[in-house]
Amino acid sequence: MTVAVIGAGKIGELVLSGLLRAGWSASELLVTARRAERGRELTERYGVRAVDNLTAVTEADVLAVAVKPQDATALLDEIGAKVPATKLIVSLCAGLPTSFFAARLPEGAPVIRVMTNTPALVDQAMTAISAGPHATGEHLAVAEEMFKPLGATVRVPESQQDAVTALSGSxxxxxxxxxxxxxxxxxxxxxxxxxxxxxxxxxxxxxxxxxxxxxxxxxxxxxxxxxxxxxxxxxxxxxxxxGVRAALLSALEAARDRAREIAEQAGPGTARQGT
Missing domain, CATH: 1.10.3730.10 (ProC C-terminal domain-like)
Known part of the structure; x- marks a missing residue:
């Protein structure tokens, strides 16, 4: 199985380096980056091949989308129509529901929503995984295989992902x-x-x-x-x-609400997944 990390910023590089530490071969991993020099840097550091987004869509079995939420629309405008409906999409975009991707991908495309955190750098991440409407148990198992080497994983309903973002993501x-x-x-x-x-x-x-x-x-x-x-x-x-306890409650509510705002600002297909 080949995984392409699309948008290798901080979170994307966390995933890339974690998969390599877990024993994945560099030949099984692709990476895309907005800047060519960033792609060369990742190739030199990890030995993985840096490609453009359309090549990643063609060659990879799994697309791990790690772009900033505000850049996701432009990315899907570029690649959405070219993604086969059988290809698994794993989203690491904070705040964006699977419906956002479903609205921009071919009908039936399986999407998994993931929220991990920076302790992935030391293999102590907490990663929450949620299935979109067309994702199966097999798809969830693939996502778990990707993220278990980075720490602990838990499956949650997508309606809980904004709370996960506030609690463990941040x-x-x-x-x-x-x-x-x-x-x-x-x-x-x-x-x-x-x-x-x-x-x-x-x-x-x-x-x-x-x-x-x-x-x-x-x-x-x-x-x-x-x-x-x-x-x-x-x-x-x-x-x-x-008021330390009350301050923490207010802080996490603010983070949860910001995750919802990010989804609303992203555009069509971001209806809230529960409360």
Whole structure:
């Protein structure tokens, strides 16, 4: 099976490099890029062949579309009519529903919608996969085969993809912001930056592993750290006083709403997939 990554920006390169680390041969992968120099750069870095979009459509079994959402219309105007109805389309375009592609592809073309995230760089991505109307279980299995090497995968109804985008697609940024703030707090408390960084990063890793492997609810794990009249409960009180929980809820709602706006701005065929 040959996969063409169409639009190898940041996310496209994540997928490309992950597939190579997972054992895919460079001969099984194609890449397209808007700028010729970008294509040459990817060829030199990964040994894959850079081609134009129409060649990718002709030669690849799977088209992994990783262009920016605002560029998807122009791409499909170029290639849509030339894509065989049997060819699998895997969309990594944030906010764009499978109906957007269906409106611009031959009738019956199978489309899978995917939202992954940047920890794919270290094979720790969280990837959510949804089937469009003409995609089968076999198509979903192909998408899972592509993204499992990058981390964990989960199948969700497409109606949940905007929430996935807000929660895990954008999620790494929230954690980086929290770590950044905690490092600054450590410096304020008198620690050298390097020590504060090491303390917080390892604490974050350890906490994440406990959440994943213990099976315990996060409330129970938090309570295990929180002694009566201790330091932790004093800190938690301040977090609650400053509305951290409410701020997170509002932030994720804003990200979800922005994903919906992207779809609405993209044009015809972007009717909301549920609520």
């Amino acid at each position: 999620g790494p940024a929230y954690f980086y912001l929290l770590v950044e703030a905690m490092i600054d707090a450590g410096i304020l408390l008198g620690l050298p930056r390097q020590v504060a960084h090491q303390l917080i990063v390892q604490t974050a890793i350890g906490s994440a592993v406990m959440l994943r492997d213990s099976g315990e609810h996060p409330v129970k794990l938090r309570e295990a750290v929180t002694s009566p009249a201790g330091t932790t409960i004093s800190a938690v009180r301040e977090l609650e006083n400053h």
